[in-house]
Amino acid sequence: MTSVATGIARKKKISLSELLLRISMFLVIGVITYWLGFNLVIDPRAFLQVSINGINNGLLYALIALGYTLVYGIIELINFAHGDLFMLCSVFSFAILTELFGAKAPGAKNFALLLVVLLLTMIFGAIVNVTIERVAYRRLRNAPKLAPLITAVGMSFVLQWIGLKWVGSVPVNVNTVLPATKYQFAGLEVAFKTFVIFAVTIPILILFVFIVNKTRRGRAMRATAQDKDASRLMGINVNQTISFTFAIAGAAAGAAGIMWAQTIGTVSYNLGFQLGLIAFTSAVLGGVGNLYGAVLGGLIVGLIQAYNDGLTVGPGQRWSQTMVFTILILLMVYRPGGLLGQSSQEKV
């Protein structure tokens, strides 16, 4: 009898704190909804305009976030060097497209070169990332978690140093091949660059998600992520599968790198730190290890920043990072696994 009674009492206590948590969650959601709704009502056009900008950036974040999530998913490593890989790819694209090929202004030939260098940059990113795994992370696979983590931090500095030697210590302006043209649609202004971002990132995201979810190699990746020894017993070459994962992650960073250089118009050796942090945040927000989560997280972070910076009534640019991380922290409190991540109970 007593055990039953205490059982009920304990249950009540938990549900009270749960109730408070739930109320505060609804309050937060309510405030955000009200803020967004208010802006939508007072100036719907500005709201849509800002949304488009947010999605534009969000797609780039999603590409980088994909790399964090893929690598975390397969070897449970937060690859701190990933943001710097993105930086190095942007520098590579600048060195090849702008400097070597001299493509510095819009034109049919330069667009063709852009596509070629997009492919080259993706290959570059893949090769660098596979090499990093091969020389640095692979031998630490059975070491305590902290060892590969600190190695990744070290690798981040190595890549930054390479970037520094390559383009110098001050940000370099890139003469982009994309025209600054803007198109009017029902009162909205959409930059040509935005179309390019959509046209490049969305197919790449779809392709990579398709590879992971629908192909034989993708199945091997998901199996390896869940149980490496069992995967070996299925005949899966685990090392090769992990290399392949790093290749995809690197290629995505490559695509993001060249798109960044061409749309934002600068490259800099320390770009990787900030972008890496934002993309990592996106991955965590969406549920690290989950592909759709990375895409969703990237888009949400892009939108949060855009709304924060650009809405008629809003905190303004100074608060951009604060806003992103506040929302991240709140979300972590309510959903520790991220939006689409597994709750710990589901994990076997």
Added chain:
Amino acid sequence: MARLDTPVMLKVSDITVGYGAITAVKGLSFEVREGEIVSLIGSNGAGKSTTLRTISGLMHPKTGSIEFRGEKIDGMPGHEIVAKGICHSPEGRRIFPRMSVDENLDLGAYLRKDSAAVKESRERVLELFPRLRERITQKAGTMSGGEQQMLAVGRALMGEPKLLIMDEPSMGLAPVLVDLIFETIETIRKSGVTILLVEQNALAALRIADYAYVLESGHLKLEGDGSKLAVDPAIAQAYLGG
């Protein structure tokens, strides 16, 4: 049952295997002949799973050698050993919990290219375990222990092994299911698959086996025909709770 007079399929010679400073298997030798059921029994920690993991290439022996159909396989990585025709249903099932039953079975046939033949194996596995057919789209991690065990065995069979290694297939199952598993092992053998079996359920494992080896703290203690060992008083004393 007595030892078959067929060619040796798997020959384990004097292997020593360890984890860091711990030596789990010391100078162990045994063999499995074509078409046999061979059981490996011994108390907890005797080194049975370590032996099986070494055969499958998840671990590598410090000394000694392993030959499969005359070819040296120790030192080969696990995925190459699967390609030679050794499939392993591991201790603790190790199914892929976040994948469907269907995908788990497909992974069992990961190395096979002939999709028509894979389809046939799939049909055979689903006939052997009708329960899996009912659950084909379910996430494997949400199935009951018994169902997961069926999946682990079914998944290993999807590789069309020449040698099927099973590590405690009856672990944690209700008596009815244990009987079913042992019946299934007989059925699998009749279909031409050679079987190396490790079992806690020593009596059943000895009865079903043509030949058996008894391990004790990493050493080979005894060997003999399964049916003889099953009635050996010394064995009964030590392993059968008699």
